[in-house]
Amino acid sequence: MPVSDPVVIAPEVRDAIATGDPVLALESTIFTHGLPRPRNVTVALEAEARVRALGVVPATIGVVEGRPTVGLSPDEIERLSTADGIVKASVRDLPVAVVKGLSAGTTVAATAHLAARAGVRVFSTGGLGGVHRGAAQTFDESADLPTLAGLPLVVVSAGVKSILDIALTLERLETLNLTVVGYRTTDYPGFYIGDSGHDLEYSVDSPAEIAAIARTRDALGISSTLLVANPVAADRQLDPALHDDVLARALAAADAEGIAGHDTTPFLLDFFQRETGGRSLDVNVAVYRGNVDLGARIAQALAGDA
Helix, strand or coil: CCCCCCCEECHHHHHHHHHCCCEEEECCHHHHHHCCCCHHHHHHHHHHHHHHHCCCEEEEEEEECCEEEECCCHHHHHHHHHCCCCEEECHHHHHHHHHHCCCEEECHHHHHHHHHHHCCCEEECCCECCECCCHHHHCCECCHHHHHCCCCCEEEECEECCCCCHHHHHHHHHHCCCEEEEECCCEECECCCCCCCEECCCEECCHHHHHHHHHHHHHCCCCCCEEEECCCCCCCCCCHHHHHHHHHHHHHHHHHCCCCHHHHHHHHHHHHHHHCCCHHHHHHHHHHHHHHHHHHHHHHHHCCCC
């Protein structure tokens, strides 16, 4: 028996896509799992306001009681931000969440999948998932990477969090044919800091140049995501010396306590928050704001050429 399309696209988003107006996809895990209450809902609603102020339609994506939704309403954002029992859904979890009627924040992979399915072309997030430290033994790699390898999007992020293996992540991006460009830089950012110590081959100077690369990728029949690495502003980043010290102690603590697998990332992020006195959360928000602003401008540059 055929299953009807379970994806809900908000009328405003559907209309903007149909008329070629700019739309920017935003994820929901930042406010369901990434930030504490009540800051989470404030940041989520502010992001939508920032997008609208630039003349772009925001399409925040999440799952509400089994309905994958592209373009959450403010009420739905508040519900996902404040309710208990919200799960985190990657692509593999979506059919289960639908059938079981679950509410979920969508990861980068799931958000990208739903955005592309709805016809949204640009997506801003905080940081990408990547290859985890010790992956040579654990094979622990985020589903973000192979998912984005098959979607012709433009995704803006501040690189990957420095708790990951950045060198191996960049190797995997190359293997998966994911083009990576730095926004006005050839330094690959490390989320909390503007320079992870790894270099990129290419930098881009403007949203218009990014849009031109995306159009050319499409014309060449390449179906992978264009990744735009947008470093946090120097005056907003975590002090690099503090960052390096906290990271070293966090990794040592995880090893000493036998933390492994999917427990590693939340342990390390919590360690960062405690040891920086909450400063890492402030950087997280600054990163997100910068990526939202740039993503909206890229969406404007791409609008009307569909």
